[in-house]
Amino acid sequence: MTTQSLYKSFIIEEYQLQEEPYYVPIADEVELFEAAYKSRLPLIFKGPTGCGKTRFVEYMSYKLGIELTKVKKSDSDDSGVNLPLVTIACHEDLTGSDLVGRYLLEGDQTVWLDGPLTRAVKAGGICYLDEVVEARKDTTVLIHPLTDHRRILPIEKRGELLEAAEGFLLVLSYNPGYQSALKDLKHSTRQRFVSIEFDYPPIELETQIVAHEAGVDEDVAYQLAKLGEKVRNLKEHGLGEGASTRLLIYAGKLISEGITPRRACQVSVNWAITDDESLQQSITEIISSIFE
Template sequence: MTDAVKLEAPFYAATSDEIDVFAAAWRQQLAVMLKGPTGCGKTRLVEHMAARLDVPLMTVSCHEDMTASDLLGRFVLTGGDTEWVDGPLTQAVRLGGICYLDEVVEARQDAVVAVHSLTDHRRTMTLERLGGETIQAAPGFMLVVSYNPGYQSVLKDLKVSTRQRMVGLDLTYPPADTERLIVSRESGLDDRRLDDLIRLGQALRRGKDAGLREVASTRTLIAAARLMQEGLGFRRAATAAIAAPLTDDEALTAQLITVIDAYDSSSEHS
């Protein structure tokens, strides 16, 4: 079961007013819905804000087999005795922390509906398995959900009744100067290769209609930079961290490597 954790504030470079809106929503006891492409910083924003607000954070990676019990809790057998164990949502409600449902559209609808009473004026939850015990959310409790709008479909989307209970924040990849700062802070890569890498990432995003389902995220650029810090050449690091995760198609991979070579100012294709 997910444990409550407190974090030191990780570095987060805001691209708009998302920090102010998030903090305002927390003060007003409103739920937040984060929308944005893979690797743009949704999880990092939540971690940063939990530390900044000094509240525990319980993170749940949602999946299609996740049930309401996975969020609320269940009875477990311990040493021959049966005892109740709170789920991450219940922990957050009791402690006054943030419960973060990552990729919430992957979860079953019955699991998502379980949060409704916590996202309106009631701020309560009822545990039917504990005889209908009703818990009032402690001060500081906040529900945050995230998803990638690019993967939306009729079968994988939030109900309007759920969406209207939340404050929406649209995130995207940062501009080049901000992304350069982020990758530099996370990897320590030298300026020349860092400039090449940022220009490569920007170029791949401009060509997003070239047959790729996703473009190079800030996360993949950081991974490539870290590989370079370990001694790998620009081409090898970018191929492993960017091209390989983006596609399995040999022709597309070859095209990506050609683009990678074009942005390698060292011309050391190692």
């Protein structure tokens, strides 16, 4: 097939990371995750946007995959890791059937198609529901039976109960920053998870991360990290969210491509985080103080 060479596509439960993602642990999150995974305790990641939640889950899936491979599949072929990572970005129109699956018409009959959650449950991978509060309430109830001792997924439309495969683990992420009262997790949902809190890394680590990811030298990375730190001080003063590590990395990448630091920060940090003019000016002042 000629199309295959044009783009790479994966079947959702077969997506595995081939290379170790870059991740710098900030606290004990790696140990926590490993411990939780051993007991198959579902996890919830709380933290502002762009602080590395997704990267962390990728990192863990790779890391745990390696371990699984070592223990169980040492004699098998070169498939490498085998802890699939199913990422589902939640949006406000995401419904239960989007997750579980639905009937489709094919010819004269209906055909059942598994949703991503069902596939993850079957395949026994990590199912990562990103920004879960955005999803509709019915979806969050749907995951309840998966998260306690039952570890089952009821598929009511087919009248089935699906038992989760051995390796399955549910991980949610949510950002408490912009939660409105409406978009909060129900207690019955929250109390089924082990929570790991994320925050932006301290300046030294962030320097290291930015330097690695963006390919800029330590000095620039330090300055970017400092910018991040200063801008985050403005949270609660009109800024909904501080400048994320991701934004700082973007800025760093622009810089390493030859954009002047001030300009790079302006477009990737300042204008990305606020539309408020006076706040933009304040941040411009910070940028112009930090960068020459």
